[in-house]
Amino acid sequence: MNQSDDPAPIPRKRNPRGVTMEAVGRMAGVSQVTVSRALSDPSKVSPETMARIREAIAVTGFVPNALAGALASRRSMMVSALVPSITNIVYATMLAPFSDELKSRGYQILLSETGFDPEEEAATVEAHLSRRPDAMLLTGVHHAARTRRMLLGADLPVVEVWDITETPIDLCVGFSHAASGRAVAEFAHGAGYRQAAGICAGDERAQRRLSAFAERFGTLSGTDVPVARTERGNLASGRALLTQLIDKRGFTGGVVACSSDVLAQGVLIEAAARGLSVPRDLAVVGFGDQELADAVEPALTTVRVNREALGRAAAQALLTRIDGATPSRSVIDVGFTLIRRASA
Amino acid sequence: MNQSDDPAPIPRKRNPRGVTMEAVGRMAGVSQVTVSRALSDPSKVSPETMARIREAIAVTGFVPNALAGALASRRSMMVSALVPSITNIVYATMLAPFSDELKSRGYQILLSETGFDPEEEAATVEAHLSRRPDAMLLTGVHHAARTRRMLLGADLPVVEVWDITETPIDLCVGFSHAASGRAVAEFAHGAGYRQAAGICAGDERAQRRLSAFAERFGTLSGTDVPVARTERGNLASGRALLTQLIDKRGFTGGVVACSSDVLAQGVLIEAAARGLSVPRDLAVVGFGDQELADAVEPALTTVRVNREALGRAAAQALLTRIDGATPSRSVIDVGFTLIRRASA
DNA sequence: TTGTAGGCGTTATCAT
DNA sequence: ATGATAACGCCTACAA
Numbered sequence: 260m261n262q263s264d265d266p267a268p269i270p271r272k273r274n275p276r277g278v279t280m281e282a283v284g285r286m287a288g289v290s291q292v293t294v295s296r297a298l299s300d301p302s303k304v305s306p307e308t309m310a311r312i313r314e315a316i317a318v319t320g321f322v323p324n325a326l327a328g329a330l331a332s333r334r335s336m337m338v339s340a341l342v343p344s345i346t347n348i349v350y351a352t353m354l355a356p357f358s359d360e361l362k363s364r365g366y367q368i369l370l371s372e373t374g375f376d377p378e379e380e381a382a383t384v385e386a387h388l389s390r391r392p393d394a395m396l397l398t399g400v401h402h403a404a405r406t407r408r409m410l411l412g413a414d415l416p417v418v419e420v421w422d423i424t425e426t427p428i429d430l431c432v433g434f435s436h437a438a439s440g441r442a443v444a445e446f447a448h449g450a451g452y453r454q455a456a457g458i459c460a461g462d463e464r465a466q467r468r469l470s471a472f473a474e475r476f477g478t479l480s481g482t483d484v485p486v487a488r489t490e491r492g493n494l495a496s497g498r499a500l501l502t503q504l505i506d507k508r509g510f511t512g513g514v515v516a517c518s519s520d521v522l523a524q525g526v527l528i529e530a531a532a533r534g535l536s537v538p539r540d541l542a543v544v545g546f547g548d549q550e551l552a553d554a555v556e557p558a559l560t561t562v563r564v565n566r567e568a569l570g571r572a573a574a575q576a577l578l579t580r581i582d583g584a585t586p587s588r589s590v591i592d593v594g595f596t597l598i599r600r601a602s603a
Numbered sequence: 604m605n606q607s608d609d610p611a612p613i614p615r616k617r618n619p620r621g622v623t624m625e626a627v628g629r630m631a632g633v634s635q636v637t638v639s640r641a642l643s644d645p646s647k648v649s650p651e652t653m654a655r656i657r658e659a660i661a662v663t664g665f666v667p668n669a670l671a672g673a674l675a676s677r678r679s680m681m682v683s684a685l686v687p688s689i690t691n692i693v694y695a696t697m698l699a700p701f702s703d704e705l706k707s708r709g710y711q712i713l714l715s716e717t718g719f720d721p722e723e724e725a726a727t728v729e730a731h732l733s734r735r736p737d738a739m740l741l742t743g744v745h746h747a748a749r750t751r752r753m754l755l756g757a758d759l760p761v762v763e764v765w766d767i768t769e770t771p772i773d774l775c776v777g778f779s780h781a782a783s784g785r786a787v788a789e790f791a792h793g794a795g796y797r798q799a800a801g802i803c804a805g806d807e808r809a810q811r812r813l814s815a816f817a818e819r820f821g822t823l824s825g826t827d828v829p830v831a832r833t834e835r836g837n838l839a840s841g842r843a844l845l846t847q848l849i850d851k852r853g854f855t856g857g858v859v860a861c862s863s864d865v866l867a868q869g870v871l872i873e874a875a876a877r878g879l880s881v882p883r884d885l886a887v888v889g890f891g892d893q894e895l896a897d898a899v900e901p902a903l904t905t906v907r908v909n910r911e912a913l914g915r916a917a918a919q920a921l922l923t924r925i926d927g928a929t930p931s932r933s934v935i936d937v938g939f940t941l942i943r944r945a946s947a
Numbered sequence: 948t949t950g951t952a953g954g955c956g957t958t959a960t961c962a963t
Numbered sequence: 964a965t966g967a968t969a970a971c972g973c974c975t976a977c978a979a
Contacts (some may be wrong), residue, residue, distance in 0.1 A: 279971095292973095304948070305949090320756045324735060325735070326971090326972080327974085330956065331671045331955050331975090355689060355716070358716070367713065369713060371711070391670055408664065493895070494896065550838065583871065625956080636966060674956080674970095675958035677958090
């Protein structure tokens with residue numbers, strides 16, 4: 260009686276382990292849909308039913324499957340964030356408020372490092388798109404053609420941050436790196452410095468800042484402005500580059516513009532080690548206004564970018580688009596401020 | 604003829620936009636399944652078919668839907684990583700190799716900050732579990748009971764890092780914070796220092812390091828070891844806490860153990876500002892051996908934890924479990940090394 | 948307030 | 964080498 264008369268297909272779960280809404284519903288004496296409703300909008304379910312469902316969820320330890328939900332609803336409730344490097348505090352500090360803002364609306368962040376290579380970025384974008392994020396943040400405004408194509412084809416809200424362009428893929432929140440470099444040059448020249456040098460590490464944006472500084476200061480003062488470059492933007496690089504400027508490139512004093520506060524601090528340390536007085540023998544300007552700028556000795560003159568506001572604005576812009584609205588402006592320039600302290 | 608005789612359901616796609624394997628297959632003259640196979644294992648498809656499918660993919664800009672794939676295969680190819688803070692370089696630097704290692708095997712990282720509150724962590728764990736990650740990394744070994752319950756119920760590979768326990772949820776890669784604190788105490792006492800103080804910021808683990816230091820040094824020297832605490836572990840805090848130790852707690856010299864290199868650098872800066880010579884008037888020991896440790900003046904004596912190796916080992920351990928194998932050890936102590944430089 | 952039916956875009960399992 | 968069919972677990976209509 261067991262083997263013979265049962266050609267009827269017995270629907271068998273492939274994985275009997277995972278608790279589903281179906282199972283919760285069975286235990287609570289309701290259908291799967293009711294469980295779904297109970298979770299998405301409790302007001303649509305009677306209090307008694309709600310109580311039984313809660314009980315069943317507690318007993319079974321049910322955790323909804325967001326993958327299935329995303330597939331059915333076509334909303335993954337995930338937002339991709341692509342930054343050059345996680346370990347770079349500059350990106351990390353704008354990511355935190357960005358993430359906070361979105362988390363409060365129920366979104367999870369899918370984060371990846373892209374390095375500084377556009378092709379690597381393109382590959383990462385593709386990997387992210389396969390996860391069907393509801394929106395995406397990109398760092399910078401220069402991308403591979405394929406990246407633009409994929410994003411336009413995917414038709415999702417995209418915000419490009421930490422730089423600015425008139426022709427964003429979709430939205431843009433940032434500031435002009437060239438303008439910040441020029442602002443430093445004008446400040447330094449106005450403060451009376453007649454000689455200058457630059458110290459630069461990192462990505463193409465840092466180079467744009469320093470190039471703009473060198474060009475502007477050169478124009479104002481009529482002198483040549485040497486710029487020393489390196490890969491890694493750490494304290495040791497700052498020290499090494501100041502050494503290079505002084506010992507090998509004949510820099511004898513004036514103002515040193517650095518592409519980051521950390522490099523600038525390296526310069527301060529090397530200057531102290533050489534018995535140079537800052538800003539008397541050597542003035543120093545950083546970039547970023549990180550926490551350390553205010554704590555070093557002497558305190559660092561630097562360029563502040565409100566990274567908190569930037570991250571938050573980027574999140575808001577995306578949320579507006581997600582909600583189907585059109586943001587008032589698709590390009591937001593958050594600007595920058597020169598903070599004068601003791602070092603220059 | 605339009606209205607009346609057509610009760611037959613016309614299957615209509617809800618969203619005609621998204622390119623699917625179905626659409627690619629149609630264009631290539633094959634079925635949807637063949638497209639799936641072409642992507643997952645090209646060797647199972649004839650070269651000609653493969654070529655036509657490739658062509659169709661290029662033309663349509665098809666990007667596979669990983670959500671659907673995950674739902675069907677029960678493997679999301681995502682790994683969750685939960686750290687207290689993204690902006691803390693300590694966690695970021697172990698996350699990078701962790702992420703690299705997993706990315707090379709096709710996994711994406713789903714990253715979240717948990718803060719330092721176990722309840723917040725529990726909520727984050729739940730949110731992540733709903734995404735059905737294939738494995739999870741947690742920071743620390745102290746979790747809410749509900750967290751343990753959820754994770755045990757979810758039955759996935761879990762690695763706890765940056766601390767060590769004999770009873771991990773699943774896997775553990777870390778080191779003993781108490782032991783590192785004692786090691787610093789023994790080093791300092793052995794180096795001849797007879798007075799000591801501590802400076803501590805941050806999470807419970809930092810406090811455990813400093814408590815162990817204070818207790819051990821106290822035992823060895825028979826003196827009292829004051830420990831100053833604060834919330835934020837930045838340069839300014841380091842300066843402020845040294846001030847507090849000297850001006851308000853009668854600390855007159857000896858060795859200062861800090862819970863991070865950044866705090867230690869703050870101490871160096873404040874000491875210099877006060878005209879104190881390091882290590883003569885004041886010796887300083889940091890923790891973490893961050894890049895700056897070697898670049899400050901004087902170079903910082905500190906405790907090195909190989910965060911790179913830690914992140915990599917955590918990834919490897921998870922991969923082993925994902926592959927269904929049993930790791931040789933479920934608890935890996937990566938240890939620490941005291942790096943003696945000029946500051947103590 | 949609750950349930951039924953159909954579909955989201957894949958992968959797994961059998962067939963052919 | 965290729966295809967048909969049934970899940971995967973949920974959400975969106977629509978019906979009761």
